[in-house]
Amino acid sequence: MALLEVSQLDVRFALRQGEVKAIRDVSFTLERGERLGIVGESGAGKSVAAFSLLNLIAKPGFIAGGSITFEGQTLNTMSERGLRKIRGNRISMIFQDPMMTLNPVLSIGEQMVECLKAHRRISSKEARAIALDKLRQVQIPSPEKRLDQYPHELSGGMRQRIIIAIALLLDPDIIIADEPTTALDVTIQAEIMALLLDLCEQHNVGLILITHDLGVVSQVTQRMLVMYAGRVIEQGPTREIINDPQHPYTQGLINALPQMATPGEKLNQIRGSMPSLSNLPSGCAFHPRCDFIKRADGQTRPVCIEQVPGFVQAGNCQAACHMVAELMEDRRLKEESQ
C-alpha cells in the first residue's frame, strides 16, 4: 500500500453564483521517498489540490468527494485534532512566497520552536538545538544569529531556506511544496531547488512538487501529473512524459518551452487560454484549444465535444484524450491484424 493515496478527489467552492468545481476526479499515489510533480497553468487547480491534502482549503472551499489516505488513515474525514498531529509533523508544507509565509512579528526561532513544541514534548532549549541543526542543514550562514532575527531582516532566498528548515524540523514523511521557487530571483531558484532535492534524497522524504516549470519537474521528480481545468489529463513517469507526451495539451506545454523554438522564429504557443472553472466547455475541457480535434479526414471528432475523456494507457503513461484513445485503438487493431 502506498504511503499516500488520493482517489477521486473532488473539491468545490460554494460561491454566491453557485458551486464551482475546482478539482474533479483527481487520483494519484505517492510511495515513501518518491518525488511527484504536479504541473499545470495557474488556475488549473494545482494549489487547491495541495491544500486539500491536509484539509487546509479555506472556506468557501470544501472537499465534496473522494478520499485521501495517508498510512491507512483517511485524512479528509479526520478531526481537526487528528489532522493537527499530521500537519507539519508527518506531512509538512512549503508555501509559494517566502515574503508572505513567515509571520512578520515573530522571530525565526519562535516560529521554529512552536512547531517542534506542538508535536513533541520537549523543552525550549532542546527545540532550539534541533532548529539550529536544521538551519545548518539548509546551509544558512551564521545560523545562531538567525534564530533571534525577524523575517524582514532576511532576504527572500534566506527565508525560503528557513521555510525548508521548518518543513524538515520533525523529519516528515512527505513535503508538499507549492511553487517553492516561483517568487524567488532566477539566480537563487536553482540553488533552492537543488537544496530541496538534496535534502529530500538524504532523509528519504517524499515530495509533492507543485509547479508550472517543466524544467524543474523533469530535474527533480520521478513521476508527474499534468492538470488542466481541475482534472488530471496525463500522468506517468516524468521522463517518459517529457520525452513523449501523449496529450495534446502536454505536447503544447513542452513545445511552448523556449528551448523548443527554432531561433529567429516565434515561440510555439497554445492558442487561447484556460477556461474559467465556473464556465467549462462541454466534453473534453481542452477541446476549444485543441489542434487535434479534427480527424485526418477533416471531420471534427464529436466525442471530444460531447464526452469527458477517460484515461487510456499509452506505454507507462496514462492520458485522458479521445484522440490518444483512437490512436491506441488503431494501433491495437493494426497489431491484431498483423
Add this chain to the structure above:
Amino acid sequence: MTMTTKPIKAPSRFQRFSDSFLWYSFKRDRTAQLCLAVFICLVVAAFAAPLIAPTDPYDLRQIDILASELPPFWIDGTDERYILGTDAQGRDLWSIVLYGTRVSLLIGFGAVILQALLGVTFGLMAGYLGGRVDAFFMRLADIQLSFSTLMVAIVVGAVVKATMGSSFYSQYAVLMLVLIIGLAEWPQYARTVRASVLAEKNKEYVDAARVMGLRSKRIMFRHVLPNTLSPIFVISTVQIANAIISEAALSFLGLGMPETHPSLGSLIKAGFDYIQSGSWWITLIPGAVLVVLVLSINLLGDWLRDVMNPRLYKG
C-alpha cells in the same frame, strides 16, 4: 462578438445605475432599504417642519407657559394638543423636535460640505504635488487629529464665543458651527483623498495625461479626482453622522445652538435639567430622534463600505 451585428449604444445613466452592483445589492439588503427610508422620512419631515408642525416654536406668542412639562400622549395627564408633550418652556415637543432636526441636519450637511471642500483640495494638493506641500498639510492633519477633532471644535468654539460674546455667537450659531466642525474635521478627507491619489498617481493614465501635456491642475481635477470618489463617498456618510454628533455635543456644552433656536443637542441639554424631576421625555425624545438619525446614516455607511469596498486610509 456582437460588434458586427449591431452598433453598441452607450447605456444611459439610469441604465448604468440599474445594472450596477450598488443597486443590485441595495435591492437585496433589507437593512439598507429600511435605513434609507427612515433617513429620507426624517429629512423630509425636518425640512417640511413649517408645514407639518402644529405650532411655530420660534414664535413666542404661540407658547403657553402654563402648559409646560406636559408628558407625551401615552402617559396620563396629557393635553391632547401636544402629542409628544411639552418642554419646560411650554413649547410643543413634536414641533420643536421637527425644527431641531432641521437645524441639526443643516449644520451636519453644511459642515460636511465644508470639510469635503477643504479636505479634498488639500488632499489632492498633498498627494499630487508631494514634497513640502505634502509634508505641510499632513503634519497639520497629524497634529489636528492627535488633538482630536471634537477637542479642536470645543476649543475653537469656546474661543470664538469668548471673543465675540455670547449674543453675537448665538445670532450666527449655525454659521459658526458649520465653520467650526468643518475646520475641525477636514483632515479625514485630506488623508483619504491623499491615500487614493498616491495610489492613482503612478498609474498609466496619469502618465499618459502628463505626456499629452495637460496642466497638473487639470490632471488633478479631471483625471485623478474621479477615481478617488468612492472612498470620499463612503467616508462622507460617516462624516455626516459625526458632524451631527459633534454639533449635538457642542450644543450640549452650551457652545452651540441657543435654546431659543434649538438643535437636537440643545434640546437634550435643556431637557437634562428636568430629568431629575421626572420629566424624562423633554431630553429623551430629542435624544431618540438623534440616535435614529445617526444610526440610519451609520448603517447606510456600513452598507456602502461593504459594497464599494474602497481602500480607506487606516489609523
Add this chain to the structure above:
Amino acid sequence: MIAFLIKRLMHAVLVMFVISVLAFAIQDNLGDPIQQMVGQSVPESEREALRERLGLNDSFMVQYVRFAKNAVQGDFGYSYFYREPALSVIARHLPATLELVFAATLIIVIFSVPIGVYSAIKPRSIISRFFMGVSIIGISIPVFLTAIVLIQIFAIGITVSIFPESTGWGAWLNGLFSTQGNMPSFGRGYDLVHVVGHWDTNLASWNGLKHLVLPAISLASIMLPLFIRLIRAEMMEVLQTEYVKYARAKGISMRRVYFVHALKNTMLPVITVGGVQIGTMVAYTILTETVFQWPGMGLMFLDAINRADIPLIVSYLMIVGVIFVVTNTIVDLIYGYVNPTVKLTGKPA
C-alpha cells in the same frame, strides 16, 4: 531606536510649539489682565504704566518668548476665578479625570479584545451578529446621551407598568424591566481615600467605586464599539494572510494561531488608532464630567470657558497638549516594542 526616539521628540516639540503659540494667541487676544487686576476706577495713565511694567506693550514675539519661558518653568499665570496659580488648580482636578479615563480604558480593553477576536473568528455566529448590531448602535449614541440614559435607568429609576400587574407574570415582567435607581450620579462621593499630594482616589472605597461606575461606562461607551469593530476588521484581514494559513499547516493549535500569530498582527493598527483615540477620550471627558458633575479637568475647563477664565483655559490646553504628546510617545514605544520592523528603520514598515 535612538533615531526613533529623536524623531518622536522632534514631533513632540513641534506639537507643543504649535499648541503654545495658539494658547498664547488666545491669551493675548482675549485676556486683559489689567482689567482683572485693577478696578474700573483706576485712571488710564496708571493702567498704561502698569501695562508697560508688565511688558504687555512688547511685541508679540517678545511676549511669546516670555510666556513660553514661564510655561516651561511651570508658571501658567493666575486663574482669575480661583485666585491661585492655574497649574495648581489643574493639579487639583487632574486625578479625578485620570481615574475616570483609567477606568474607561480598563473597560474598553477588557471587553473590546475578546469580543472583537470572537466576532472575527466566528463572523456568522449569532453572538457575533448581536455584538456587531449593538456596537453600531453604540457608535450612534453620543456620549452625553448614553450618560443621560444611564442616569435615568440606574440613578433615577424607571417604573414599568405596561404588563398587567394583577397577573403573576405581569408583575414579574414589570419588576424585571423596572429599576430602582440607587446608583450615584453626581460627583465623586464622600469616601475618597487620600493617596498623595492632590490625589484622592475613588478606587479604594466601595462608595468611591460606585460613583465611578456610571461615568466610566459612559466614557467607554463610544470607544468600546469602535474598538470592537476595528479589532474585528483587522483580525479578519489577518486571518486571510498566508502566514496564518502557514501556521495552520505547521500543525500548531488554533488557539496559538489566533492568539499569537493573528492577534499580535491585529494589534499593530489597533495600537496606532488607540493613540489617536486618547485625544478623543480627553474631549469626551468634558462631556461626561459635565453630565455627572465629576470634578475633573473637563468640568473645570467648561466652567473656565463660561467664566472667561483665560489663564485657566490656556493652561488646560497646554496640559492637555502635554498629555497627548506623552501618551502618543508611549503608544509609539509600545508599537515599536510589538512590531519588530520598527526598530531598524525608525519607521513602521
